[in-house]
Amino acid sequence: MKTPIASIKTKAVLRVLYGDTDAMGQAYYGQYMRWFEAGRAEWFRHLGTSYRNLEEQGIFLPVIEAHCRYLRPAFYDDILEIETCFHFPAPARLRFDYVIHRQSPPELLAQGYTVHVCVNGERKPLKPPRWLRELLTPEGPLDPAAQEAPA
Numbered sequence: 001m002k003t004p005i006a007s008i009k010t011k012a013v014l015r016v017l018y019g020d021t022d023a024m025g026q027a028y029y030g031q032y033m034r035w036f037e038a039g040r041a042e043w044f045r046h047l048g049t050s051y052r053n054l055e056e057q058g059i060f061l062p063v064i065e066a067h068c069r070y071l072r073p074a075f076y077d078d079i080l081e082i083e084t085c086f087h088f089p090a091p092a093r094l095r096f097d098y099v100i101h102r103q104s105p106p107e108l109l110a111q112g113y114t115v116h117v118c119v120n121g122e123r124k125p126l127k128p129p130r131w132l133r134e135l136l137t138p139e140g141p142l143d144p145a146a147q148e149a150p151a
Helices: 029-045 050-058 130-136 143-146
Strands: 010-015 063-070 081-091 094-100 107-117
Touching: 010 029, 029 050, 029 063, 029 081, 029 094, 029 107
Parallel strands: none
Antiparallel strands: 010 081, 063 107, 081 094, 094 107
16 A cells, blocks of 8 residues: 555755854744755655656746744754655645754744645646656545546
8 A cells, every 4th residue: 555645744954054143142033944845855855756757747846835833943063854745735736844843952843834835837727747746646546526627
């Protein structure tokens, strides 16, 4: 039996660079969105694809909503783990949830999510094509009506 996609959780590990910090010596709040992106990219790699591959297929996934709850600051040279998981909140929307931890001392730093919509090369919204839905949901589409949705 295949693992349902919603239960696939990936981890990306990165180190906070000096340039990631602000005048107070902690990671600038905007960096968390970049770290979410690193987690998302790793999630796609875990499935055997990449953003580059999606774009080569004419699919783009712009962010239409983002949220981050900052719990503790990250500092220069901290090693962070970004856990990422995915689900479809609606047939044409993709949502990634993130949890950022510091490795040492272990501490939860932030939680958040991004919501994406599929668009083509002309930036026109479209439902995820069948090959992408199948990639994202190995058990088959979660919404039976989405099975026959036009690409």
